[in-house]
Amino acid sequence: MKKGLWISAILVIVLAMVVMSCSQPVATTQPTTSTSTTKPTTPATTPSTSTTTTTTTAPAANQPKYGGELRFAYTLAPGSLDPAVGTSGGDAYYWQQIFDQLVAANPDLSPAPDRSLATSWEFPDPKTMVFHLRSGVTFQDGTTFDANAVKFNIDRILDPNVRATPRASFLAIDHTEVIDKTMVKFVLARPWSAGIGLLPDRGGAMSSPTAVQKWGAQYGVNPCGTGPFQVFDYVPGSTLTLKKNPNYWGKDKAGNPLPYIDRLIENIILDPTVVDAALQTGKLDVAGINSPDIDRFSTDPNITKDISIATFPGSSVSILMYFNMAKAPMDNLNLRKAVAYAIDWEAINQSIFYGKGIIAKSGMWPPGTWVFDDTVARPTYDVAKAKDFLKQGGQPNGFTLDMITWGATFTQAAQVVQAQLAQIGVTVNVKIYDVTTATNNFMTGGQAPLFLSSWSRYPEPDWIASNNYTSTATYNPGKLTDAAMDTLVAQGASEYDQAQRKAIYGQINAKILDECFVIPGIYGVAYWGYWKNKVGGMENFFGWDAKANIRFLWVK
Secondary structure: OOHHHHHHHHHHHHHHHHHHHHOOOOOOOOOOOOOOOOOOOOOOOOOOOOOOOOOOOOOOOOOOOOOOEEEEEEOOOOOOOOOOOOOOHHHHHHHOOOOOEOOOEOOOOOEOHHHOOEEEEEEEEOOEEEEEEOOOOEOOOOOEOOHHHHHHHHHHHHOOOOOOOOHHHHOOEEEEEEEEOOEEEEEEOOOOOOHHHHOOOHHHEOOOHHHHHHHHHHHHHOOOOOOOEEEEEEEOOOEEEEEEOOOOOOEOOOOOEOOOOOEEEEEEOOOHHHHHHHHHOOOOOEEEOOHHHHHHHHHOHHHHOOEEEEEEEEEEEEEEEEEOOOOOOOOOHHHHHHHHHHOOHHHHHHHOOOOOOEEOOOOOOOOOOOOOOOOOOOOOOOHHHHHHHHHHOOOOOOOEEEEEEEHHHHHHHHHHHHHHHHOOOOEEEEEEEOHHHHHHHHHOOOOOOEEEEEEEOOOOHHHHHHHHHOOOOOOOOOOOOOHHHHHHHHHHHHOOOHHHHHHHHHHHHHHHHHHOOEEEEEEEEEEEEEEOOOEEOHHHOEOOOOOEOHHHOEEO
């Protein structure tokens, strides 16, 4: 494409996205929010009532205060505090407070330059990206953030020996070049429309090169970024205590330095009932609410007088069934379909999630993402069809197989799945681990043909497509070569026209669901309780991935 045509194409995309951004609806978070005025420069998400909006300005009647500490709890333990190599979506609850990304994002996935380590970026041509970096930023170890640091981080992701989780989605980058201390160039192997949408996640998190080299294999418990908080004390499996980064560069919209609080205590509590009890009794200030307790926290006046709830529909894929298509008996498409049609997700929603989830009517991209399409054909509960697929698969009387899962909620759900599959003659042996071990045993260990798990919200579709569906992807357990899928994924990540991108991802979605690579069952709705007379800033709580932006919270 000639340069003039290329620039014109970019302008058309930007104008389209400005229109989309301006049409964002009122947020569903209970504290009233206002819409960000930051204009996107890459495809934004489709306006939807199932996403929240954000601003970093505190409400005029409730100005932020400095000092104090906040106590959180999560039911997922981090596999690593190194964003590049962790494999659990739950890792982000922890490392996002320590790191900044080269490009940050708002909840609608529009870029947020005010929170980015790059102040601006440009595309001189379809295969070149140039980033202009923020000056005066230091890592928490005192070393300088500059173009050499960006090159180090991107090169580290691309190094196959590192086995970085986001590597597959970054393979569009051929190499990086340092122009000067505040400018870095990505030279691309192919156009990369997905790039700006991927940099707000793991791949764009900037680690201190000095710290990575110093700690080596132990960097995952000694992380060092440029973010608002830094590690004070870490007891794996128990507590991560973070303290305010005194040299943090970030400010809110009013120009006030961030973060507001001095200390953040992130408790790792695997039992959600213990978390709810601790929140109700004031031992925690903010925590996610377990499904069985949502109605009680919403209606009991003894609770509602103190605790409010913030919500985010479409926050995740709450539960899904992952298939290893290279491991018997799930290497047989008809037997995979037999399993998929035998699962009654509505029964699981009612019995395990107390009806609080959203029954999945599409694939891995949940409601509120611009690629979401609920018209696609997909397996739904039908015992007669399940039995017919057993016959077509040569196993009319059923078979036995192993299924991996993790955590209390999924262990309960696994028992329901066991009973449902028993109705068609399939016996399931459930293997229970912690989340990191379960993920690794299934994705890389080949220890079972089924994995009952969940998935975080990734509005940029290439994150899931590249890291799950390509032949060498981190989350492709079978690693089967599928040239047609690899081609579609590459096309989706390269195409700059959003309508054409959506059509490509529609093909990917249909293929994945038809082949039963992974079948989402229930989309999540995040419910976070907080002590309303103590915690300020909750209107800015949810990030683009429905996880916490704690830099914007303060103690009243």
